Each structure stands twice: as C-alpha cells, then as structure tokens.
Amino acid sequence: MSFRISDNAGTSTVFLSGEIDLERSPAARKTLLDTLARKQALVVDLGGVTYIDSSGIASLVEAYQKARTSNLGFTLAEVGPPVMRVLSLARLDKVFPITPGASHPA
Amino acid sequence: MAAARPAVVSNTAALRRDEDYLDLVASLIEEFAHSEDLQASMDAALARIAEALDADAAVMFLLDGDFDADGTRLICRSCVGPLDVLGLELPAQASVPGRVLKHNQAERVADTAIDPDFVAPQTLGIDYDIRSLICAPLGHRDERYGVIEILNPREPARRFSARDEEALSAMAAAAGFAIRNTRLTQELLAQNRLRQELELAAAVQRNLLPAAADPEAPVQGLNRPARGVSGDFFDVLPLPDGRVAFALADVSGKGMNAALIMVKAATLFRSMAKRVHEPGLLLSRIEAELCETMAFGMFVTMVVGVHDPKTHAVRIANAGHLPPLKRDADGRFEEFPALDPPLGIQCRLERNRYREQTFSIEGGCLYLYTDGVSEARGSAGDMLGVDGLKALIDANACQPPGARLAAIAGALGDDVRDDVTLLVIEDSVATAERQAARLRPPRKRRDAAQLVAQSIPAEASQLKVVRRLVEAAAREAGASVEWAQDLVLAVDEACQNIIRHGYGATRRDAAAPEAGVGETITQAIGETLGQTLAAPFGASFSRSVGRSLGGTIGQTLGRTVDGVLDGALAPFAGSAAGRRATDGDRIEVSIRRNGDGLEVELVDYAPCVNPDRCQGRALDDVKPGGLGTFFMHALTDLVQFRPPPTGAGNRLVLTKKLIGEPAPPPSPVRKSRRGAASSARLTPNTKGHKNRSGKG
Incomplete structure (x- = not known):
C-alpha cells in the first residue's frame, strides 16, 4: 500500500489515506522520511485519513523531527476530525504546524 | 444387385512389378482417407484389387463380433465378379477365412480340392467353382475385422503367385486401416451422442x-x-x-x-x-x-x-x-x-x-x-x-x-x-x-451482556478486525460515534501493546535501539512538547508517579518528552509492525455490557506483565508504548490487569462508562486548536468527551 505524492516547486505533498495503524504506519513513515531525504519541504495531507493511532502519530512526530533538523518545511494539511481528535488528545495540535483547510503551505 | 457392383475390367495384365501393387496400395490408402462412405470405398477397392491381381472374383467378409467369441460370424459385405454372396454368413472360425484370421496371416490355396478346411460354394447352394484363392486378414495390429479373398486367376492357366499373396496382404492392410479409422470415428460419434444424451438427462433431472x-x-x-x-x-x-x-x-x-x-x-x-x-x-x-x-x-x-x-x-x-x-x-x-x-x-x-x-x-x-x-x-x-x-x-x-x-x-x-x-x-x-x-452482534448463550467474544491472531494486520468489533459493540450499546471512536483507539492501543510488548517482547528486547530519540529533538520542540505533554501525563499518571514530579520536575519533564516520543516511535522497534503472529499468539477479545458502560477484556498468552511496572514505567521509563498507554488511560475510565484465566498470560480489562452519553454531538475537534487551552485542563478521561457534548 503506497501513498500518493505530488511534487511542486521544492515542496512535496504526501497524501496519507485510510487507516494509519500499526500495520500501515511503517509505510507512511517510510514515505514521509524518503520524501524529506529528497530535500523537499513536506506537506502531509491527512484529508483521506479515517483513523490514526499512536504509531501513526509517532510517524508524524519523527518526520517533523527530521524536517526540523534538516531545515525543511513541515506542515500538516486537511486535518479532519478523527485525526485532530487524536492530535489534540496527545497535545500535539499545538506542536505541529497545521494549515487550516488548504493542502499547500501558505 | 450384381449389376450395381463394379465389374472386373477384363484384359488387364496381372501385376508385373513390385511397384505396381505398392502404387495401388498407396492410392487405396489415399482413397480410404478421403472416403466418407466406407462401403462405397470398400466396393471400389475390392474391384481394383481384383483387377490388379487379375482375379475372377473377390469377396470381403467382416466379423460381426469378437473372433474368439462363440457364435461370431463372418458376413460378406462386398463382392465383385460373378460370385454374388453379399450377405452370406459363415461361422467365423470355420473354413479358410477362419484359419487365416486365427493365424492373422494371409494364405494362398493353390488347389482348394486338397485343402481340408475349404468349404465349396456348391455345398451352400451357390453355383460357382473355386479352384484356387488367396485369403488375407483385414485388421490392424492385433485387431481382426475380417478377410479379403481373391478367387481364381482369370487366365485359367495362371496360378496365384507369392507376390500376389504379398500384394493382397498389403492391400488388405490398407483396407483394415480404413475400417479401423471408420470405426474409431463412429465410436467417437457414439460417445458424443451418449454424452449429449447424458447432458440432456442431467438437464431433465435438474428440472425435476x-x-x-x-x-x-x-x-x-x-x-x-x-x-x-x-x-x-x-x-x-x-x-x-x-x-x-x-x-x-x-x-x-x-x-x-x-x-x-x-x-x-x-x-x-x-x-x-x-x-x-x-x-x-x-x-x-x-x-x-x-x-x-x-x-x-x-x-x-x-x-x-x-x-x-x-x-x-x-x-x-x-x-x-x-x-x-x-x-x-x-x-x-x-x-x-x-x-x-x-x-x-x-x-x-x-x-x-x-x-x-x-x-x-x-x-x-x-x-x-x-x-x-x-x-x-x-x-x-x-x-x-x-x-x-x-x-x-x-x-x-x-x-x-x-x-x-x-x-x-x-x-x-x-x-x-x-x-x-x-x-x-x-x-x-x-x-x-x-x-x-x-x-444483534453475536453473543454467547447464557450471557445476555456478552456482545463480542472472538479470538484474534496477535498481529498488526488483525487490528482492523478488533476495531470493527469494538465499533459494532459500542454502536450496539447505543454509544455515539465519537464515544465509539475513543474506545476503538483505546482498545487498539491495548492490543498493540500486547503485540509489541507481550508477544513481541523477546524480539524487541534483542533488536530495539535503546537510544532516546529525544536526543535528536531540537530544544524548541522539546520545550513545546514538554509544556503540552505535562498536563495529560501529569494527570494520567499522577496516581503512580506523583512522587516523581517532585523537585526535579524540569528534569523529569525533559525525560518525559524524550520518553514519550521514543515510546511513540516504539512501534518500529524490532519491526513489531511487520511481525506475524506465530502459532498460538492470539488475543481473546470479549466485550460485555457492564452496568452503565462497556467492558473490553483482552486475554493474551504472552509472558506475564507486571501490572505495577506497566503503569509505573510511564513517566520513569516511558520508552515502550508511552503514547499508546496514555491513550488507553485517557480514553477509558478504568484500565485494569485482572488475574488471567488458567493457561493465559494476561488479562487486561478496559472499562468505559456510558453515563451522560447522549445522542452524537457535532464533532468539536475542528475547534480544538482554539480550545486547546481548555482541553489541557481536563483530566484525560471521558470528560474530554463530555466537554464536546456540552458544546454540541
């Protein structure tokens, strides 16, 4: 199961979708880290995510760490209610840069 | 009848050279191969044979059954020349044809008068004198179909030669081959017909x-x-x-x-x-x-x-x-x-x-x-x-x-x-x-409160099954969508802990990198995380770790940040996500109504977990499962290890109350960024949900 990536002027948008759980988080994590390894600023579009658990959140955290240390942009976009619920529960909604609505960085 | 049969063309020289009869055999084979009417081909072939071998007459007898069987007869199926015996029947084993078939070899009878097996036509009431003959078996390998006989050289002075016998044998072989092909074709047709009849019968039966x-x-x-x-x-x-x-x-x-x-x-x-x-x-x-x-x-x-x-x-x-x-x-x-x-x-x-x-x-x-x-x-x-x-x-x-x-x-x-x-x-x-x-969801007999009882292989790919079960049970219990989502996440995290730290413990301990990821986090994130995480973790684990929050709170918080992130990353340690359950690695999931809530029981067969350690490690040693364990506690009212059933390893029971659970409220989390400050005040139980309900 792979995730769609769209590249645009130095920024890559990774579209995560479906259930990001223990089974699929490794694929999500790899996609995010691989994209950052290409020195692309990263937008993680979570519009299609219907469920996310701690392993999925951990993938986002790790990608954010990597982006920070690499001085690359990192934004979450299209954060729907199921994801926001978990992010806020973990108090990470204040940690991640989240773009309201649009899936491209401002 | 005799007029309809081909007449022997007179004045044709007998075969002079070997090639002559070989050419004839070749042309016979070709003719048979293209024949659609075996009888017509046989008649024509017999006429050509009689002509080529300069015989006065020729007859073909075919067996009407197995040569060795009692009562089998030779029946004349074709004849040329003055002897008209079409349809004549002879006992298969009698006379010269019987002897030829028995030895499956052609014979030349130079003088019928001295052949003990010869049956003169006159004894059968047929007015024809046979002085000499050649009889060759019609067959293919060991199969015998009948015989071809040529009777009396047309020139009275001539005798049938050994070469004539050889030629007749070759021609009979060609005819035998044609008969065999025809019979095979007929068998196939018959089989096909039988098959069609069977299909028809089957259709009739199906209609019955x-x-x-x-x-x-x-x-x-x-x-x-x-x-x-x-x-x-x-x-x-x-x-x-x-x-x-x-x-x-x-x-x-x-x-x-x-x-x-x-x-x-x-x-x-x-x-x-x-x-x-x-x-x-x-x-x-x-x-x-x-x-x-x-x-x-x-x-x-x-x-x-x-x-x-x-x-x-x-x-x-x-x-x-x-x-x-x-x-x-x-x-x-x-x-x-x-x-x-x-x-x-x-x-x-x-x-x-x-x-x-x-x-x-x-x-x-x-x-x-x-x-x-x-x-x-x-x-x-x-x-x-x-x-x-x-x-x-x-x-x-x-x-x-x-x-x-x-x-x-x-x-x-x-x-x-x-x-x-x-x-x-x-x-x-x-x-x-x-x-x-x-x-209704499946339930065990004699336990009306039981909503789910299912055994699930302990592997990541099965977690979605667990989630569907929990979701269905919550819905059955009348819970809102969000209440159900909370319980689903809590149970999912509990199952992940079993997969990663119960069954996967041995592998993980051997393979997990122990270095804290926190070391690589920039100070800025660390501070932010430290502030935001302080509230939920402090509240969630204050029962067991309150004393640790004493004078060294800054240091503890720092470790918490590292620990939480490290713990959150633990799913990837030791490739736990990719591991497949070995035989017997199962999680028994049962969901019951319990008073005003639901009770989710997870029984595993992994080595026993020390319950105190499981909760106590959250702050002091949060490396494994920090975030997941936090979710479990935050989203339910009670997380309890109970004595496992005999033979099992652990029994974890998650209880979540339905009190105040109203009709599904509109989702509040869209506002959560704005409301983060207020939610930070909440203890991480169902109150977060009640808050949403209030907003709705």
Missing part, C-alpha cells in the same frame, strides 16, 4: 429438482451430482393446508440406470405426495410402482415426510436411508434411524406400510443428507462422518437455510466422488431466532 428457492425459505434442498447425472434427488412440495411435504432419496448404483430410477422415484413422489399425506403409506405406494420397473439388485433409500409449521411437528417415514439429523434450539443433535429397509427389497411390511416417526423440531432444524455428504473425504483422506457434518452445521447455523447448505456442500471440497444431496427443514421459531440474532 425444485427450482432454487428463496434463500430464506424454511425448507431447502441442494443437489450436486458427482457426474452429469445423479442417483440422488430431493423434492419439496408445499401442501394446500400450509404443511410442506419433502423427500430425499439415494438410488443404489451410479450412472444412467440409477439416474432413470431416480427420475421415476422423483416423478412418483411428485404425483403421489399431492394426494397421500401419510409418509408411511406414501413410501409403500412409491415402492409398489418402482418395483415394477426396477432391475433386480437395485434399491432406493428414501425418506419422505411432512412438516407442519404451525405445530412444529415433523412426521417422517424412512426406507433404509441414513438417519435424519435434528438439531434442537440448544444445538443438541438427535438422529432418527430407519425402521424399515430400502425400497426394492420387497420385504413384507406390517400393515403394508412403512413405519413413521413423529417429533417436534420447535426452534430447531431437521437435516436429511446422502452418503455423498457423510462419506466425503477431506484433503487428508479422512471421512467427514456424521460428527463432521454436525460440526459443519454448527459452524453455519446462523446462515439462512440456502446459504447454510451451500456452505456445507462447499466445505466438502470439489473432489467429491459421490452425489451430494442435502435437505434442511428449519422450524419457524428457529427462523425467527436466527433472523433476530442477525440484527
């Missing part, structure tokens, strides 16, 4: 069986023939008074004979059951009719019966068939062995009718089946048996009757040597129970 009923219909049958035609049949006949007559039978033997008897038995049942509603009498009437046509040694085992949905009673008569199987409302089985022998045995019956059995199937089902079911063999060659059938019935009990039979037949596999026929009669109470049960 009741059309596929409504899958919910209470009386259903299934027939899967092992070959095109079947010796089994079933029938279901609704009676005008609301009762249902049914029958299932198995004709001894296989193939066409059995199929024809089956057709008759089926027809008899269909016509008689409309008038005769007493199963015992009906069977004896059917037998009386069947015996008139049934070959000696054939018999039919048959059960006929009548079910009355109003009284739940079933009345059956069983002629030597396998015992019908009743499964009652509590899942207990009872068999009803036959009291009388099969139809066709023609024994004297008391009162001239088959004995009946009457019983209630209230709340249950009655199954009739043929030995193609109970004697079906599994991949290991083991026979299903009645116990195996019972297990299949149990496993599919919640299915509608039609789907249930299909599932049972499907479980028998494709390698079925016998016809498979099944019939089920489901009582109306059982139908109602089953339909009602389908609207």
Whole structure:
C-alpha cells in the first residue's frame, strides 16, 4: 500500500489515506522520511485519513523531527476530525504546524 | 444387385512389378482417407484389387463380433465378379477365412480340392467353382475385422503367385486401416451422442429438482451430482393446508440406470405426495410402482415426510436411508434411524406400510443428507462422518437455510466422488431466532451482556478486525460515534501493546535501539512538547508517579518528552509492525455490557506483565508504548490487569462508562486548536468527551 505524492516547486505533498495503524504506519513513515531525504519541504495531507493511532502519530512526530533538523518545511494539511481528535488528545495540535483547510503551505 | 457392383475390367495384365501393387496400395490408402462412405470405398477397392491381381472374383467378409467369441460370424459385405454372396454368413472360425484370421496371416490355396478346411460354394447352394484363392486378414495390429479373398486367376492357366499373396496382404492392410479409422470415428460419434444424451438427462433431472428457492425459505434442498447425472434427488412440495411435504432419496448404483430410477422415484413422489399425506403409506405406494420397473439388485433409500409449521411437528417415514439429523434450539443433535429397509427389497411390511416417526423440531432444524455428504473425504483422506457434518452445521447455523447448505456442500471440497444431496427443514421459531440474532452482534448463550467474544491472531494486520468489533459493540450499546471512536483507539492501543510488548517482547528486547530519540529533538520542540505533554501525563499518571514530579520536575519533564516520543516511535522497534503472529499468539477479545458502560477484556498468552511496572514505567521509563498507554488511560475510565484465566498470560480489562452519553454531538475537534487551552485542563478521561457534548 503506497501513498500518493505530488511534487511542486521544492515542496512535496504526501497524501496519507485510510487507516494509519500499526500495520500501515511503517509505510507512511517510510514515505514521509524518503520524501524529506529528497530535500523537499513536506506537506502531509491527512484529508483521506479515517483513523490514526499512536504509531501513526509517532510517524508524524519523527518526520517533523527530521524536517526540523534538516531545515525543511513541515506542515500538516486537511486535518479532519478523527485525526485532530487524536492530535489534540496527545497535545500535539499545538506542536505541529497545521494549515487550516488548504493542502499547500501558505 | 450384381449389376450395381463394379465389374472386373477384363484384359488387364496381372501385376508385373513390385511397384505396381505398392502404387495401388498407396492410392487405396489415399482413397480410404478421403472416403466418407466406407462401403462405397470398400466396393471400389475390392474391384481394383481384383483387377490388379487379375482375379475372377473377390469377396470381403467382416466379423460381426469378437473372433474368439462363440457364435461370431463372418458376413460378406462386398463382392465383385460373378460370385454374388453379399450377405452370406459363415461361422467365423470355420473354413479358410477362419484359419487365416486365427493365424492373422494371409494364405494362398493353390488347389482348394486338397485343402481340408475349404468349404465349396456348391455345398451352400451357390453355383460357382473355386479352384484356387488367396485369403488375407483385414485388421490392424492385433485387431481382426475380417478377410479379403481373391478367387481364381482369370487366365485359367495362371496360378496365384507369392507376390500376389504379398500384394493382397498389403492391400488388405490398407483396407483394415480404413475400417479401423471408420470405426474409431463412429465410436467417437457414439460417445458424443451418449454424452449429449447424458447432458440432456442431467438437464431433465435438474428440472425435476425444485427450482432454487428463496434463500430464506424454511425448507431447502441442494443437489450436486458427482457426474452429469445423479442417483440422488430431493423434492419439496408445499401442501394446500400450509404443511410442506419433502423427500430425499439415494438410488443404489451410479450412472444412467440409477439416474432413470431416480427420475421415476422423483416423478412418483411428485404425483403421489399431492394426494397421500401419510409418509408411511406414501413410501409403500412409491415402492409398489418402482418395483415394477426396477432391475433386480437395485434399491432406493428414501425418506419422505411432512412438516407442519404451525405445530412444529415433523412426521417422517424412512426406507433404509441414513438417519435424519435434528438439531434442537440448544444445538443438541438427535438422529432418527430407519425402521424399515430400502425400497426394492420387497420385504413384507406390517400393515403394508412403512413405519413413521413423529417429533417436534420447535426452534430447531431437521437435516436429511446422502452418503455423498457423510462419506466425503477431506484433503487428508479422512471421512467427514456424521460428527463432521454436525460440526459443519454448527459452524453455519446462523446462515439462512440456502446459504447454510451451500456452505456445507462447499466445505466438502470439489473432489467429491459421490452425489451430494442435502435437505434442511428449519422450524419457524428457529427462523425467527436466527433472523433476530442477525440484527444483534453475536453473543454467547447464557450471557445476555456478552456482545463480542472472538479470538484474534496477535498481529498488526488483525487490528482492523478488533476495531470493527469494538465499533459494532459500542454502536450496539447505543454509544455515539465519537464515544465509539475513543474506545476503538483505546482498545487498539491495548492490543498493540500486547503485540509489541507481550508477544513481541523477546524480539524487541534483542533488536530495539535503546537510544532516546529525544536526543535528536531540537530544544524548541522539546520545550513545546514538554509544556503540552505535562498536563495529560501529569494527570494520567499522577496516581503512580506523583512522587516523581517532585523537585526535579524540569528534569523529569525533559525525560518525559524524550520518553514519550521514543515510546511513540516504539512501534518500529524490532519491526513489531511487520511481525506475524506465530502459532498460538492470539488475543481473546470479549466485550460485555457492564452496568452503565462497556467492558473490553483482552486475554493474551504472552509472558506475564507486571501490572505495577506497566503503569509505573510511564513517566520513569516511558520508552515502550508511552503514547499508546496514555491513550488507553485517557480514553477509558478504568484500565485494569485482572488475574488471567488458567493457561493465559494476561488479562487486561478496559472499562468505559456510558453515563451522560447522549445522542452524537457535532464533532468539536475542528475547534480544538482554539480550545486547546481548555482541553489541557481536563483530566484525560471521558470528560474530554463530555466537554464536546456540552458544546454540541
């Protein structure tokens, strides 16, 4: 199961979708880290995510760490209610840069 | 007749050179190969042979059966020249042709007068004098079809030569080859015709069986023939008074004979059951009719019966068939062995009718089946048996009757040597129970509070199954979508802990990188995380770790940040996500109503977890499962390790209360960024949800 990536002027948008759980988080994590390894600023579009658990959140955290240390942009976009619920529960909604609505960085 | 046959062309020189007859053999073979009319080709060939060998006459005899069999005759199928013996029959083993066939070798009789086996035509009333002849077998390898004879050289002074004999042998071989091909073709055509007839018979039979009923219909049958035609049949006949007559039978033997008897038995049942509603009498009437046509040694085992949905009673008569199987409302089985022998045995019956059995199937089902079911063999060659059938019935009990039979037949596999026929009669109470049960999640008997009881392999790919189970149970309990989502996440995290830290503990300990990821986090994130995480973790774990938050709070918080992130990353340690459950690595998930909430119990067989350590490590040593464990506690009211059942490793019980759980509120989390400050005040229990409810 792979995730769609769209590249645009130095920024890559990774579209995560479906259930990001223990089974699929490794694929999500790899996609995010691989994209950052290409020195692309990263937008993680979570519009299609219907469920996310701690392993999925951990993938986002790790990608954010990597982006920070690499001085690359990192934004979450299209954060729907199921994801926001978990992010806020973990108090990470204040940690991640989240773009309201649009899936491209401002 | 003689005029119609080709005449021998006169004045043709006898064969002079070897090539001449070889050319003729070649042209004969070609002619036979293109022939569509064997008789015409044979006639033409015989004329050419007689001409080529300068014979006065030639005849072809074909066997009408196996040469070695008694009574087989040679019949003249073609002749040229003045001797008209078409249709003449000779005993196969007598005379010169018989001797030639016996040795399967051509013979030249230079002088018939001194041949002891020669039968002169005159003795048969035929006015023709045979002085000398050559007789060659018609055949192919060891198969013998007949002979070709050439009679009397046309020039009286000439004698048939050895070369003539050789030439006739070669030509006879060519003709034999043509006969063989024709016969093979005819056999193929006959087989094809037979196959078409069988297909037609199978179609006729299928039409005799009741059309596929409504899958919910209470009386259903299934027939899967092992070959095109079947010796089994079933029938279901609704009676005008609301009762249902049914029958299932198995004709001894296989193939066409059995199929024809089956057709008759089926027809008899269909016509008689409309008038005769007493199963015992009906069977004896059917037998009386069947015996008139049934070959000696054939018999039919048959059960006929009548079910009355109003009284739940079933009345059956069983002629030597396998015992019908009743499964009652509590899942207990009872068999009803036959009291009388099969139809066709023609024994004297008391009162001239088959004995009946009457019983209630209230709340249950009655199954009739043929030995193609109970004697079906599994991949290991083991026979299903009645116990195996019972297990299949149990496993599919919640299915509608039609789907249930299909599932049972499907479980028998494709390698079925016998016809498979099944019939089920489901009582109306059982139908109602089953339909009602389908609207409820599965539950264990005697435990009305039980919503889910399922064993799941302990692997990441199965977590979605767990989530669906929890979701369904929560919905059944009347919870809102969000309440359900919270419980789903909590249970998912608990199962992940079992997969990663219970079953996966050994591997993870060996492979997990122990270095804290926190070391790589920039100070900025660390600070932010530290602030935001302080509240939930402080509240969640204050019971067990409150003392750790003393004077060294800054340091502790720093470690918490590292720890939480590290713990959150723990899923990837030791490739836990990718590991597959080894045999026996399972999680027993059961969900019960518990007062005003739901109780989710997860039993595993992993090494025992120290409950104190499990909670206490969250702050002091949060590396594994920090975020997941936090979610578990935050989203439920109680996380408890209880003494595991015998043989199990751990029993974790998550309880979440439904108090104040109203109709689903509009989702509040869109506002969560703005509301983060207020949510940070909340203790991480269901209050977060209540807050949302309040907003809604």
